[in-house]
Amino acid sequence: xxxxxEHRIPGRLFVVEGIDGSGKSTQLTLLHQWxxxxxxxxxxxxxxxxxxxxxxxxxxxxxxxxxxxxFSLIHATDFADRTERNIIPLLKAGAVVLCDRYxxxxxxxxxxxxMDPGWIRELYAFAVKPTVAFYFRVPLEVAxxxxxxxxxxxxxxxxGMDLGLSPDPDESFRLFQGRILEEYEKMVPExxxxxxxxxLPIEVQQQQMRQLVLSKLIQARQLxxxx
Amino acid sequence: MKETYGVKLPGLALHDLVGKxxxxxGTDGVGRSTQMHLLxxxxxxxxxxxxxxxxxxxxxxxxxxRRAKEGHTLGxxxLTLFYATDFADRLENEIVxxxxxxxxxxxxxYIYSLMARAMVRGLDPAWVRNIHRFxxxxxxxxxxxxxxxxxxxxAVFMRGFDYWESGMDLYSTEDMYESFGxxxxxxxxxxxxxxxEFNFDVIDARPEPKVIFEQLREGILRVLVRPEPAAAPAxxxxxxxxxxxxxxxxxxxxxxxxxxxxxxxxxxxAKAEELREPRAKx
Numbered sequence: 001x002x003x004x005x006e007h008r009i010p011g012r013l014f015v016v017e018g019i020d021g022s023g024k025s026t027q028l029t030l031l032h033q034w035x036x037x038x039x040x041x042x043x044x045x046x047x048x049x050x051x052x053x054x055x056x057x058x059x060x061x062x063x064x065x066x067x068x069x070x071f072s073l074i075h076a077t078d079f080a081d082r083t084e085r086n087i088i089p090l091l092k093a094g095a096v097v098l099c100d101r102y103x104x105x106x107x108x109x110x111x112x113x114x115m116d117p118g119w120i121r122e123l124y125a126f127a128v129k130p131t132v133a134f135y136f137r138v139p140l141e142v143a144x145x146x147x148x149x150x151x152x153x154x155x156x157x158x159x160g161m162d163l164g165l166s167p168d169p170d171e172s173f174r175l176f177q178g179r180i181l182e183e184y185e186k187m188v189p190e191x192x193x194x195x196x197x198x199x200l201p202i203e204v205q206q207q208q209m210r211q212l213v214l215s216k217l218i219q220a221r222q223l224x225x226x227x
Numbered sequence: 228m229k230e231t232y233g234v235k236l237p238g239l240a241l242h243d244l245v246g247k248x249x250x251x252x253g254t255d256g257v258g259r260s261t262q263m264h265l266l267x268x269x270x271x272x273x274x275x276x277x278x279x280x281x282x283x284x285x286x287x288x289x290x291x292x293r294r295a296k297e298g299h300t301l302g303x304x305x306l307t308l309f310y311a312t313d314f315a316d317r318l319e320n321e322i323v324x325x326x327x328x329x330x331x332x333x334x335x336x337y338i339y340s341l342m343a344r345a346m347v348r349g350l351d352p353a354w355v356r357n358i359h360r361f362x363x364x365x366x367x368x369x370x371x372x373x374x375x376x377x378x379x380x381x382a383v384f385m386r387g388f389d390y391w392e393s394g395m396d397l398y399s400t401e402d403m404y405e406s407f408g409x410x411x412x413x414x415x416x417x418x419x420x421x422x423x424e425f426n427f428d429v430i431d432a433r434p435e436p437k438v439i440f441e442q443l444r445e446g447i448l449r450v451l452v453r454p455e456p457a458a459a460p461a462x463x464x465x466x467x468x469x470x471x472x473x474x475x476x477x478x479x480x481x482x483x484x485x486x487x488x489x490x491x492x493x494x495x496x497a498k499a500e501e502l503r504e505p506r507a508k509x
Contacts, residue, residue: 001349001350001354003351003354052291052295052300052301052305053291053305055291056287056288056291060287065286065287065316066287067236067237067238067316068236068237068238069237069315069318069319069361070312070315070319073311073315074287074288076312077309077311077312080304080305080307080308081301081302081304081305084302084303084304084305113237114237114238115236115237116235119234119357119360119361122353122357122358123308123358125351125354126304126354
């Protein structure tokens with residue numbers, strides 16, 4: 001079993017992290033389009049998408065069956081399946097893999113739910129270390145404003161309602177995201193996350209991303225070209 | 228007081244778990260289900276409320292695991308974590324509530340089977356142990372031990388070879404018989420190591436079920452008369468002559484129910500504590 005940082009595979013792995021409303025998904029979509037246009041063999045791997053696990057997660061969330069422990073473990077199971085069957089084989093084949101959310105999302109959320117920080121980090125020790133992990137840093141109020149403009153109402157677990165922080169979903173969401181933000185900040189030095197100022201104009205952030213990604217692609221020996 | 232192997236789950240109080248957690252471990256086809264059935268019946272006849280549970284029986288993911296295994300689509304990491312999720316769900320929603328209500332929880336396999344399977348599949352032992360550190364330390368683990376040579380005839384004549392029990396996901400062979408022997412042999416090696424590390428009560432699983440049942444009964448009686456120290460109140464009613472742990476055992480064996488932990492004298496509690504063997508840490 002290879003551990004975090006021990007995989008030596010030709011592909012490149014770029015991940016985006018940040019709280020809801022940080023704009024990370026928008027940025028990853030733009031990066032994806034650009035890489036495709038440049039002719040790279042690029043694949044998107046979404047958080048929570050393993051075919052054998054995702055229905056269970058969905059049902060557990062809908063029926064509110066999940067505790068912090070099972071929430072944490074079921075997401076790790078999903079991630080393991082994607083790592084074994086998707087991410088590692090693709091990287092071995094020399095693909096560029098993009099992930100919207102990665103293990104740092106699990107660390108931030110699960111620790112905010114009271115799980116042991118050391119335990120959860122070891123749980124994900126099988127993960128491939130990303131070539132670059134972008135962290136979109138945004139003040140809570142800015143993110144809140146973006147979200148409330150775009151959505152109506154938060155889902156139960158998304159707002160951390162299982163923690164009983166507040167009976168009001170909006171207030172609960174704010175408190176929970178605040179905790180998550182703190183966890184992210186702790187991880188910036190711990191995992192050498194690349195911080196992007198997510199209050200900058202979208203184009204400026206994208207330019208910074210592309211510049212760094214390009215420098216990592218140039219170093220790569222053999223990357224798969226899109227068919 | 229009950230404790231875990233080092234990791235506490237949020238919101239899971241352990242101070243009031245007065246029941247007993249008893250684990251029956253052993254490899255595939257060794258006769259665990261037969262014994263589980265006999266033990267449950269016997270304990271209930273003794274007036275003990277029993278919860279029986281086993282792997283992949285959780286409401287959350289049990290069905291998903293069984294479905295995924297039918298398609299033979301699980302990688303070793305995924306399989307290990309799926310089972311850990313199943314276990315966590317049962318721990319929080321079945322095992323702990325039952326222990327709190329004073330039940331005897333009988334579990335057909337525990338984290339040791341999960342760890343053995345994961346390690347046979349080549350996963351890092353430190354990683355595997357860490358995952359299961361939130362598990363409760365059981366009051367006793369009875370390991371039904373058998374050698375591969377005795378196990379094979381049972382598979383051949385009684386059960387047939389199962390894809391997963393033969394470790395077909397592990398070895399690149401078409402030969403299920405060969406794979407079964409190799410896989411079960413490797414599992415037994417892991418079990419033997421775990422038996423030492425976690426201080427299992429080892430029971431020879433070769434004799435007929437009745438003989439094994441006798442031994443299990445004896446072992447379980449010993450566990451049941453062992454009081455929970457946390458449950459002993461400051462004002463205990465001291466029995467006429469403070470019985471030794473051994474005589475308490477004899478009383479139980481002759482059909483008398485053991486005095487509940489709350490009615491035991493503190494000195495007996497202390498004595499029983501000394502007898503309790505230290506359990507290994509994960």
